[in-house]
Amino acid sequence: MTKQTGLDKATQSLRESLFSGAFHPEERVGEHAVAERLGVSRTLARLAMGALEREGLLLRSPRRGFTVRSFSIDEIVGAIEIRGELEAIAARKLAEAGFTEEQDRYFAGLLEESAAILRAGTVTLDNRQRWTELNEELHSGMIREAGVTALREAFVQVVRLPLVAPRVIVFDTGDPEYSRPQLETAQRDHQRILDAIRARQGTRAAELMRDHSLRSGENKKLNLKRMQDSATLRSLPGGPLISLSTPEDESCS
Amino acid sequence: MTKQTGLDKATQSLRESLFSGAFHPEERVGEHAVAERLGVSRTLARLAMGALEREGLLLRSPRRGFTVRSFSIDEIVGAIEIRGELEAIAARKLAEAGFTEEQDRYFAGLLEESAAILRAGTVTLDNRQRWTELNEELHSGMIREAGVTALREAFVQVVRLPLVAPRVIVFDTGDPEYSRPQLETAQRDHQRILDAIRARQGTRAAELMRDHSLRSGENKKLNLKRMQDSATLRSLPGGPLISLSTPEDESCS
DNA sequence: AAGATATATTTTGCATGCAATGTCTAAAAC
């Protein structure tokens, strides 16, 4: 556990503020306002803002401060697509290199636990929560285990955008059991991808991964479109923009 | 032209210092040293260091300052590969969407000018310089025109690593005419890629792009390995690490 | 003499303050 400095906490705090929609998109966000909100000095606020600028959450105009960046649904869908492509690359590399025993056990373990959840009977909120965590583990685990630094870095860059992380799954309805088909499809996808990797079929693994991501991206897109007018996602005057909102708000992350 | 603030200049300046090897890899680099070297206050130095941390050029240990990150040849080769993959994605997207007239003219213009250089007779240093600029334009132009924000962002993230940018081409020798075959191969590749895009052959365009990048990556790798012991790339005690060095040093950027 | 502890020095982390630039407001000119 690496020690946290004040900046890290401030940055995290500001990020959450942005995701939760505390500032409106396109709105100018001043050091003073941020400092006050976070209860820190302007310097720290400025540092945090600089960090979030580099994350792509804030836009900076020199001498004119920062504005919060807004994302169109297309941008988010595009980002999800790119995430899928990156994961496809990871799958191919893993297939080409072949699993180590440790990797094989690791991924098998993830898959087994998530399968167990679906076998266990009714899908509860907690179950589903755990399932999405395992999903996140699997996806980012493949990126990590591919062993290419640049791939990891590109991935975290893309995944920083709101709603893009694999942990964020937009489900149809409140009743968890209704999401069973969605989960079972994903589960099958995962199984096939791992099988392809084990069979050292790089291209096939990549294709499967791409398809898998594309499909879950389409899911998100549909649900997002449906939710665009709802209270959680504020639509903006003058465009198909949505404000940032925290994953917890509009999904079962 | 967006106005430059002091931070931008400081960051740029520090980046160049790092690339030119002013600080040794793994070395702790203190605010004071940086501030003095850049001739700015410690605050500004700290801000610049924060920016370069986000770029992946510096590593930060909380409460213990920054160290300069070093890159292994494998990391750089890996990054070049990922860059190629991203460009392949761009090619596919462009093929799927089809060129607009403007895009068609733009890319045709780039290709024509670089072809003209090769037709013109002897390859001079200036010629080659111009050619690499056009190469950069073509590669990053495809990323840009693909119209996917996340793709652009992933690209700039990857391309920030030393030696990874398409502008950096490692040539065999000092005599520019000797690099003609390398350039002509690349030129043919570019032509084929654009043709595939025009023919709306997405998968083919992507394959060609990948191959093209892979090949030029291999080129870089060979030349890098050869140069690893030379004065421009300092090898490090204890590993196959190379220090950062400015593109201008070891290539004809 | 080697290790441990205490002290001194360096370095980071952060807040405050001031000058420069940008933005807003209001009055004046047309």
Add this chain to the structure above:
DNA sequence: GTTTTAGACATTGCATGCAAAATATATCTT
């Protein structure tokens, strides 16, 4: 009534300074 311009106000950009943490140095104990 619209546009221009001058001044007040707010905000950013950056340097300095101080407290806390970390590192180096010296002293003490065994």
